[in-house]
Structure formats: C-alpha cells, structure tokens
Amino acid sequence: MVSIKDVAKRAGVATSTVSKVLNNYPNISENTKRKVNDAIKELNFVPNAVASALSSKQSGRVAILMNQSVQTTAIDEIYMQYLLGAIVKSKELGLDVITIFFSMLEDISIDEIIVYLRSQNITGLIVFGLSKSDTNLIELVRREEFKCVLIDAPLVNKNTSCVWINQAKAQYDVVSEVLNKDEVKSILYISGKENGFVTSRRLEGIETLCRRMGLKLTIKQGDFSEKKAREITMKYGKNHDMIACASDLMAIGAMKALTEMDIFRPVSGFDGIALMGYVGKQMFTVKQDFRNIADRAVEEMDKLLHGAEGSEVITTHEIVRLQYLDIIC
C-alpha cells in the first residue's frame, strides 16, 4: 500500500507537506505543490480515508438516513433516486457516506443513536423522509451535534439546512394547469399524512388557489395511501369537478375509483414518478427531480462541513403532463 510517506520521499519533502497539499492548505509554494502532485500521480496514490478520518476527527463521513419502512413501489423509486444522487455526488465531493435506514434506529434511545453515529465517526446527517412523528430524529437534529441536511422538512439552524421545492407553489401551479384546460368550479383535494411536513405546505397552495379563484374546496386526508384516496374519491368524487392529489400514488387510487364509477374528472398528482407510466391516463403532475435534490443536499452538507451556516435551499420543479404508455385493461 502506497502511503503519504512514499509520496513524500518521492517528492523529496516531508509527509506533513504532502498532507497540506492534499488538504489545500495555504502557504505552500506552487513549486512544491507541483512536485507533490506529480509524485501522487506517478505512484497512483489515494489517501487512506480511514486513517484520515481517525486523525482529523472531522472525517467528512456522512450518513444518509432513509425512512424506508413502508414498502411501496413508488417509495422505492423515489428513495432509489435520492440515494443514487446522494452517493454519486458524495463521491465527487470526496465525502465518505454510509447508508442507514430508519428501521435500524427504531427502539434505540437518542443517546444510543448518537453513540452509534460517533462510533462510526460520522459528522454529518442527510435525512430523507423525516416526518413530525420521528421525534427522536428531530431531537437529534435539534441538538446540533451533527451537521444536518433535511429533505422535505423545514428545520433550519446554524448546523442544519433543508432542501425542498416550493411545495405550496408547486401544488398551486399543477392544479392551475388543469384549470386552464377544464371547466372547474369545485375541487376535491386529497391531502397527505398529517405528520408529513410537506402536507401542510401543499395544503396552503391549494387553499390559496381556491381562494383566489373563488373555487369550492373539499379537503380529505388521504395519508398518501392509494387505497384511501380511492375510497375518498368513491365517496366524494362525483360531486366535484376535479380531484387534486398530494401524491401520484393517490392519484392512481383516485383514477381507479373514477373508472369504477365510470365518470370522468381531471386528476392531478404530485412527484412525477415513473410508475405513473404503467398505470394511468394523462394527468398533470409536479415533477420533482429527485437526483438533483439529492445533489443539492450533498452540496449543502459539504458547505456545512466547511463552516457555512445552515439555510433553506429551494430547488426547482416542473409541471408536466404525463404521456402515459398504453395500458393493460
């Protein structure tokens, strides 16, 4: 194994000098910097991440926390995109990542969680899918013992950033698109889980829209469940001109109900998952770029680790009309 020592010898400098070059310290002459870099190339040297972590204590080791307990295809898809984006970006930025699922942290006290994370030399947490009921994790973030980046959760402090799209605007925009095409006077809105942070934001969006446009709005809680959305639509769909859903999965449920009742109503969704391509008719939805969101989250983490303060990052979204593949009937 070629170590920093070998590089130092080859470049004719001290090991500490090599270390400084590696970590972009100031006060290194261009000349020695070049010599060191040449030696690194020649020896095909890669710094040992583990030794580096041990020595510096500020490892740049980041844990990706995923709330993957529910098993739905749609969820799988979204989390996979998040994960792929986060891991690839982390490697680009030289961060060392490990993946942790919420389920692994259940039944463990917050102190034990901290001990575990410390034992892994973890200094940063990127959290996907946090909800209001994850009290332990929220407390963990609050304590500011780790640098945190939260996706779709609105906690910000000196050590914590959050990344999400403008939920209210997105919900507003997607339904607006439908209004442009169809005559709509009343809307049935199927909302997400009460303990989800995005739920209230999206609700704001639809409420603002209906107020502004003078539309009648009925709100029912669908909990992001396809089944519930379907039941709700069966019960209330007929009396409304359109069904707006807080997720694509619920939009599927709504569509099923409409089909069953043999009536037509425009439906809008949220997320833009590929699964939609397998199941439905045309529909407007909010397309989130999950990989990009993950990228931004990692960048934000990188900044935090380098001393920046936490902030809210709003990423962009699109309103798309899904062009469905053909359907099996």
Add this chain to the structure above:
Amino acid sequence: MVSIKDVAKRAGVATSTVSKVLNNYPNISENTKRKVNDAIKELNFVPNAVASALSSKQSGRVAILMNQSVQTTAIDEIYMQYLLGAIVKSKELGLDVITIFFSMLEDISIDEIIVYLRSQNITGLIVFGLSKSDTNLIELVRREEFKCVLIDAPLVNKNTSCVWINQAKAQYDVVSEVLNKDEVKSILYISGKENGFVTSRRLEGIETLCRRMGLKLTIKQGDFSEKKAREITMKYGKNHDMIACASDLMAIGAMKALTEMDIFRPVSGFDGIALMGYVGKQMFTVKQDFRNIADRAVEEMDKLLHGAEGSEVITTHEIVRLQYLDIIC
C-alpha cells in the same frame, strides 16, 4: 469521547485486554471478561470502528456494489430490497458497509478501482446485478484480492461465493403451473439479456420442460425490455398458446401486446415485483425474496471474512399467482 483506555482504567486492566475482550480472543479469564464488560456498560462505550479498521487492516468494511444504471421502476424496487436487506443484516453482524453504484466505477481502470477500494479499507465486495459484460468487475473478482459474494452470478472460488435461487427449476416450475391450468401445446419464451448470467439458466429450465412435455418452444430474446417483449409478442404471440417471460417487466409488455391484439394467452413472469400489482391481470410468476437473498449474501460474506471458503448458496423461491389490484382502463 470515551475510548478503550477509559474502559481499561475503569476496569483496572490494560488496553490490550479490553481489546481482546472486545474481539473475543481466547485466553481471557471469565473474571476479567466480566469486569471489562461491566466497565463498557457503565461508560456506554462503543468501539471506534474507524480506529479499529485502521489498526487491524482487516476492517470488516464491505462495499455493496449495485448495477443501478438502468432506470426502471421494477429495477428500483428490486435493488431497494436488496439494499435494505444487506444493510440491515450487515449492521446486525457488525459489518461496516458502504454503497457503490457501478456507474461510479465506469471509465476507471481495474487497478484504479482496487486502489480506490483499498483507500476505503474495503475487504469485501457484495455484488448485485453483475453481467457478463462487466469485464472489469469480473476480473476484479477473479483476482481474489477481495472477499466477494455475487448475487445471480455463478463465480465461485476460495474467496468468492455466489447466492441465487435455482433459476432453471424456478423457470421450469412457474411454467408448469400454467400447464396445469391451461391447454398449452406451444410456448413463446421471451428470454433475458444475452450477457446476463441468469438468462441461460432460465433458458435451460424452459427447454427441459418443453422437451419433457413434448411442447413446441420458440425462443426470442427480450433483453429484459418491456418494449421488446411487447414487440415480440405482437409478432409471434398469436401463434403460441402461452407466453413465458424471463421477467415480470417483460410479462407486462407481453400483456400489453395481447390486449392490443385483443386475444388471450396465459403469461408467466419472473421475480414477483410489487409493480405487478399495479398493472396486470392474474399471472403466475416466480417470487424471489430479495431481502432474504441479501441476508444470505451478507451472512456468506461474514463467513468468508472469518476464513471460510467460497461456496454456492441456493435460496428458496415460491411460485405465486399474483392477485392483482384493480386496474385503470
């Protein structure tokens, strides 16, 4: 941070003794073992995995390699299950895991890959989705520089195990189920990718079956592509009594084609993905327990790391008749 030293002081022994207790070395009296364990409990001590890895060089750090380059919902689902199973199990066994996607290793020479893995102190590789065209990775496994566990790929040597179901039997069994129900004289078999290791095994299964039952068999290469399966079915479906597919995704494609042509033929799939619940009619398929497969893979890795030799592990599968949810038409 409470370290091994603190524990030693508290227990009134030397640090090395603590280390030995931690790592289950022989030749430690029950008495001191107890003292040390008490001290560990009292101090809430957790060994620093990073320091341990650095010192021992035999880190128990394992990389999960995933061939997640294609973006299909079905694939997402399968890989997510693999990942979840592997990571949870690894934590149980005290293995430290990092996740790597094939795409991160593209355009990198094999030597550089090795250097990278070494720099991460990785000693074991669990590989999901290896295919014959991943020449670099195959060479990597061949060199036996790392302990490897391959899922769905038949490489075995002293340092390499593989885990998979009995592909041939599964393919045989699932189609047999259909034969029990329907009058079938000729089968259109849509196979997987030529460079996939499972493809030829599954092919064997269907060939054996047809030979034994005296059925006419037409084989077309579907490359695991829904679209191709659909085209193939459009072209050849009508002249056969059933369509057997080497993946659920292709089964979806086949079903679409049948619907379009407005004819009925029984279809069989492979994998048992949840996505199927969203798209099709009833169908027999092979249900693989991806999480269990991942579990077994990690266990196998654990054994390899502890000196066992590589072997082939066959996991179980079921033949299921999917009860589809209702469909949107």
Add this chain to the structure above:
DNA sequence: CTGTTAGCGCGTTCAG
C-alpha cells in the same frame, strides 16, 4: 492469563 510497546496512515502544532 495479562501488561508493555510499537505501529496503522494521516493531520496538526510548533519550531526553524
């Protein structure tokens, strides 16, 4: 059976 000691590979003072 237990303690002493020397590193693992790197980061970080602090003189020079």
Add this chain to the structure above:
DNA sequence: CTGAACGCGCTAACAG
C-alpha cells in the same frame, strides 16, 4: 514556506 514529532483509538506481537 517546510519538517520533526506527537497523537487519533485501536490491534498485534512480545514479554512476563
């Protein structure tokens, strides 16, 4: 601007 020396937390001989 550079280098010697120490230490991160732990493991692995080697003594005792």
